[in-house]
Amino acid sequence: MNVEPVIKLEDVWKIYSLGKTEVSALRGLSLIIERGVFLVIMGSSGSGKSTLLNMVGCLDFPTRGKVFLQEKNILTLSESQLSQFRGKMIGFIFQEFNLLNHLNSLENVMLPMVFQKVPLEKRLEKAKELLARVGLENRIYHQPTELSGGERQRVAIARAFANDPEVVIADEPTGNLDSVNGRKIMEILSDFHKNQKKTVIVVTHDPEVAKFADKIVKIRDGQIVNS
């Protein structure tokens, strides 16, 4: 198996200052995420898993240490370059879905492609195809408020895959869903992982979700416990 890393964290520290006290959310954490893996990151709240997700998702810079995305040190990029690169390389799925409420499903799925300057026709074609794959071909002109939670999360999945990213990161994707819908979401994700050969990283504390993983990383007190 090819073990080319898609994301690599080297001795990453993240320290937040809360008034006069400093809180280290990550303490010298190193992690190599190989291309094509289905990785689950588990940890209780306050364990630093959200901070780790921000690092892995290149949403934030570490206080110390290095983060590589596609072998590029993100510290060498400007904020705007990073946004552009992130938009192309990483898709996000959030616990609260985070769709734009005044855009319909189709427009929501097209939005990441807008920021990558994909021409309109291509955007439309791709967005429709993705919405069909998550089973929402009849819902493309609906606003998020007209959709159920499960449907919204499926739109979010379609959006995450819009730019054909290398990595899709899901933060508690089933956290706001009942078990039936949650299971369905995980199946769709797993299906994308298998067919598209993408790297999928899921942060969760739900053992049901962990069952889909190739690899599980547990985190406690800002450090990896075992992997």
Place this chain on the structure above:
Amino acid sequence: MDNFKEYFNLSIKNILNRRLRSWLTVLGIVVGVFLIISLLSLSEGLKSTINRQLQALGGEMVMVMPGGDEDIFASMMFGGAKLQQEDIEAIKKVKTVESVLGFSYTGTPARYRDESKQVAIAGYDPWKEGIDILSRFQGWSLTEGRWPSKGNEVLVGSYIANETFSKKISSGSEITIKGKKFEVMGILNSLGNKQDDSMVYMDMKIYQDLTGEKRGTASYAMVKLNEGVDDKKAADEIEEALRQTRKRRSGTDEEDFSVITSEKMGDIAGNILNIIQAVIIGFASIAIFVGGIGITNSMFTSVRERTREIGVMKAIGAKNSAILSIFLIESGIIGVLGGVGGVALGSILAKAIGYWGANNTSFHLETTITFGMIIFALCFSFLVGCLAGVFPARAAAKLKPVEALRRYE
């Protein structure tokens, strides 16, 4: 700003998403632009009315007024200094002058039937020949009666005839001024301003008898030049003649008079109108500025409300410049919408006033809307919109995606 079209669409959706607040914000700009357009169109209309009247006056007339250039308006408003008889004689002697019409006016009560009202009486000299100049250059004509020929006959302006007294005055009626009875010989047409229409015109001699003013003096004089004479040169000659009379009279060469050609009159009126327009633009700009603060306020609120959304857009690949563009376009659109609304409302009001003015004899008003005014108003409101959006848009663009996503969780 590549991708402009996409960001424009997103901005429109954002505006529609908070419709009521957007419209209220737009309204703030509408008021300012409405003010600019309606008031400017009025003052433009005033300008063209004045220019037209001055053109009718032509180059053959000059006005001579007592008092220096600086206090022309003071002497026009409050009377005060007078031209002396020898001044008028001196003007008459200038080669280029055909005739001189002395003019004086003052306020006094007049009685018609059993009603007594304050009116203005004006005397001019020469009484009969003056009519020729007045009808040619001031647009005098009669709606009723005939031109007077005797001393105790008077002409009345249209406002006096129709509005001042509860009963209309017709030719042949009698009015009493300072205990003397006068026969109304003719009713004048409307001369385009209320002041001129509210006068009783009479022979200067009778006027001076009534008022006790010294014979031969005048509040101002209208001078008719010979045909084909250069009015500026003639004005210089008249000035020189008046200077001589003053030297003889008082031994000083104090210039307490002004000779005004139609061009100069246009300049004076133009200067005043320019000041008025500057004041209008100043006040309306304050109104638009306040509207701009409204936009800033609304945009800041919007940034706060949409913090999470901004975080999401950044996470899925929006650069700072994209967020900045979206918010700037949004506030620019609000500004332009306000401009369009203001131009529309202002134009409607201006048209209505113009229509009303055209059908109203006693209050002559005209409005002119120029293309330049509209362009100015639209550009200005767009600019204000964009400027108003700069700070909120920068605040939005600078949000860190992690913090924006974490907020309100």
